Every structure is written in C-alpha cells, then in structure tokens.
Amino acid sequence: MKVAIVGGTGYGSIELIRLLQMHPHVEVSAVVSHSQSDSALADIYPHVTGVLNYTLESMDIAKLKESIDLVFFATPSGISMKYAPEFIENGVKCIDLSGDFRLKNLDEYEQWYKGLPAPKAFVESAVYGLSEFYENQIKSASLIANPGCYPTATLLALLPILKRGIIDPNTIVIDGKTGASGAGRGLSLSTHYTELNDNVRAYKIGEHQHTPEMEQTIYAETNQLTKVTFSTHLLPMTRGIMCTIYAALEEPLSTADVLQQYRGFYQNKPFVRVRSEGNLPTTKEVYGSNFCDIGVHVDDRTGRVTIVSVIDNLVKGASGQAIQNMNIMNGWNQTTGLMQLPVYP
Ligand SMILES: NC(=O)C1=CN([C@@H]2O[C@H](COP(=O)(O)OP(=O)(O)OC[C@H]3O[C@@H](n4cnc5c(N)ncnc54)[C@H](OP(=O)(O)O)[C@@H]3O)[C@@H](O)[C@H]2O)C=CC1
Ligand SMILES: CC(=O)N[C@@H](CCC(=O)OP(=O)(O)O)C(=O)O
The missing domain is CATH 3.40.50.720 (NAD(P)-binding Rossmann-like Domain)
Known part of the structure; x- marks a missing residue:
C-alpha cells in the first residue's frame, strides 16, 4: 500500500x-x-x-x-x-x-x-482513533481523528474502571507530565535548553485543548457528563508522557481487585500492559514503543485510587497509534510493524 x-x-x-x-x-x-x-x-x-x-x-x-x-x-x-x-x-x-x-x-x-x-x-x-476502544468503527473509516497524546494515556487508564462504575467520575484529577518532543520541532522559549533543563513547568492550566477531548470520550463511553481537572507539566526529557490520575472509589476495593478489572479489559489488547501490584510504570519502560503501561495503587486510608499511565508521546501518543489504526483499517494484524521493544536504558 x-x-x-x-x-x-x-x-x-x-x-x-x-x-x-x-x-x-x-x-x-x-x-x-x-x-x-x-x-x-x-x-x-x-x-x-x-x-x-x-x-x-x-x-x-x-x-x-x-x-x-x-x-x-x-x-x-x-x-x-x-x-x-x-x-x-x-x-x-x-x-x-x-x-x-x-x-x-x-x-x-x-x-x-x-x-x-x-x-x-x-x-x-471522522472516527476517533483510540484503537483499543473503537476497532470496529476504525475498520470501516475513511477519516481517522487520531487521539491526542494526553487523552490516549488518560482514557486508556480511566475508561475500563469508569465503564464498570468503580470510580466516581466527578472526582477525577489528571496530573499530566510530558517531555519536550510533545511540543514539536519548532523552537519556543519553554523548550529552550536553559528554560527546560533542571526545571519543571506547569503549562496551559485550565485551558489545555485535550480537556474537551477526554470529556467527550468519557461521555460517549459512560453517558455521564463529567468535568475533569487536568493539569500539564513540561519535564526535561525528550519523549514520554506520564498521567497520574486520582479518583474516589465508589466502593471499597483493593489494589488487586482494581488490577483484576484492568486485566480482564485488556487481555486481548497487545499494546496495553497492566502491571502487577507494587509495580508502577516509568516513561523509560515504554520509550520508542507503542505500549501503554498502567499501574494502580488503592489508598485504603482515603478511599482513592491512583492510576499511573505511561506512553511514548510520539509513538502510542501519535505516529504509532496512527499506524495501529492504519493496520486495523486494512484488516492487518494491529501489531504489524509495531511490536518492537522499548529502547532501554
Ligand atoms: N509531538 C507529539 O508528541 C504529538 C503531536 N501531535 C500532533 O501531531 C501534529 C504534528 O506534531 P509534530 O510533528 O510534533 O509537530 P512539528 O511542529 O514537529 O511538525 C509539524 C509540521 O507541520 C508542518 N507545518 C507547520 N505549519 C504548517 C502550515 N502552516 N501549513 C502546512 N504545514 C505546516 C511543518 O512541516 P513542513 O514545513 O515540512 O510542511 C512542521 O514541521 C500536531 O497537530 C500535533 O499537535 C499529536 C500527539 C502527540
Ligand atoms: C509539550 C507540549 O506542548 N505538548 C503539547 C502536546 C499536544 C499535542 O501534541 O497536540 P494535539 O492537540 O494535536 O494533540 C501540548 O500539551 O499541547
């Protein structure tokens, strides 16, 4: 082709x-x-x-x-x-x-x-190209709206437990962190070496363009109108996104219980890797790959769950997911050309 x-x-x-x-x-x-x-x-x-x-x-x-x-x-x-x-x-x-x-x-x-x-x-x-959720629609699409990088990491982490009613949608807080390649190749003051290195910067607070994209998909999948709190931070690294997500549990559940829900959801999805208890993912563990790795911790004291979701912004967050969608559109195995291990260290 x-x-x-x-x-x-x-x-x-x-x-x-x-x-x-x-x-x-x-x-x-x-x-x-x-x-x-x-x-x-x-x-x-x-x-x-x-x-x-x-x-x-x-x-x-x-x-x-x-x-x-x-x-x-x-x-x-x-x-x-x-x-x-x-x-x-x-x-x-x-x-x-x-x-x-x-x-x-x-x-x-x-x-x-x-x-x-x-x-x-x-x-x-246009079909929203979150590959793990819209495979059937993607198969017959002519136009794919490939998801944003933060929504990819966030929605893959949130949708399984939102759809199963495990968390209260009105309590969601998404703390996003990204490397500088997310801003593209163009030059800007915030990605200038001396501004980026040895520094962490919060940006677009309250006005990030990915906010309505997340809320739209949560509504499409759960029928619940939700307003999420979403904050973004630029870190001195080249690639990688980590979304640390907090929400209140609807009922008392253990970390193992919540992980079990994710495992069930993603058992046939080759690019989403659910970690074991106590094993939270880092951005380096997906660097250069199309994987989204998800780790979970339930805090019994507060009744809240913390979910950590990492992707490479340029791969699962952009070009890799675009190729995954092309594979699905063509009836090829969705992993075709995409199954390489992350670059490590
Ligand atoms: N970087 C990331 O991690 C992610 C990026 N995206 C999205 O993917 C898209 C590409 O991002 P990215 O590659 O990082 O951005 P870059 O800024 O690195 O590249 C965008 C390219 O688009 C072309 N371009 C710029 N202005 C115009 C214009 N006025 N008319 C036509 N072409 C233009 C330029 O290429 P040329 O001059 O050669 O035409 C430019 O190099 C963006 O919409 C971005 O938001 C989505 C998810 C993650
Ligand atoms: C560091 C940085 O600026 N990252 C960009 C990534 C978003 C992106 O790539 O744009 P789309 O809206 O097309 O998804 C941002 O946060 O806006």
Missing part, C-alpha cells in the same frame, strides 16, 4: 517514517513539506543518511490522489481540515494526527483550539 505523509519536517512525520520503514505492507511514496520542498530528508534529518533517500515534495493533491491509498497528516491544527476533504472525496483515506477532527462539537473546537473548525460533515464522519 502507498502512503503519503504531510508535515514532512516535523517530529510526527519523522517518527512515522521510522516506524513505517519496518512495516511489511507499506511504502512511503511521498513526504510533503510546505516549507522545505525539494530538500533531501537526509539534509534535514542526517540520521537517515544512507538509509532513506526521500526528497520532500510540495503538496500536489491532483498527483497524490491518483497514486496514494492513504495520507497521514502530521501538521498543526488548522491544516488537515483544508486538504483531507478532497482526498476523502477521491477515495484516499486519511489519518490526522492533529486535533482538527476530534471534537464533535464545533463550538468546543473554536473555544479550545482558537480557530475555525473543520467542515461539519467531515467532523461527523
């Missing part, structure tokens, strides 16, 4: 290229760049030298729609909404790593992303 990647010089793109290089059924036929077309990818990313010979191309929909089966958009919000409709109308499937098609309520998109929303019909037809 032939695919194109748009947003060629960004981190999402270079991670798609890295992962797809190991995929047995896919050829990356075009890497599209609006800023550096005609440049060699190896000049921008010298680590691919001698292995990949791509020359970046400018966007040419007329040409691409004749030669490509699927397009990955690894672009900032506001871009895929301009191009994906024409591809889809011409039978080319699209997987969008940005937030353009995630929020079904267009007013919420305007409020949280501070821009005009995508055309309603395409937002309505």
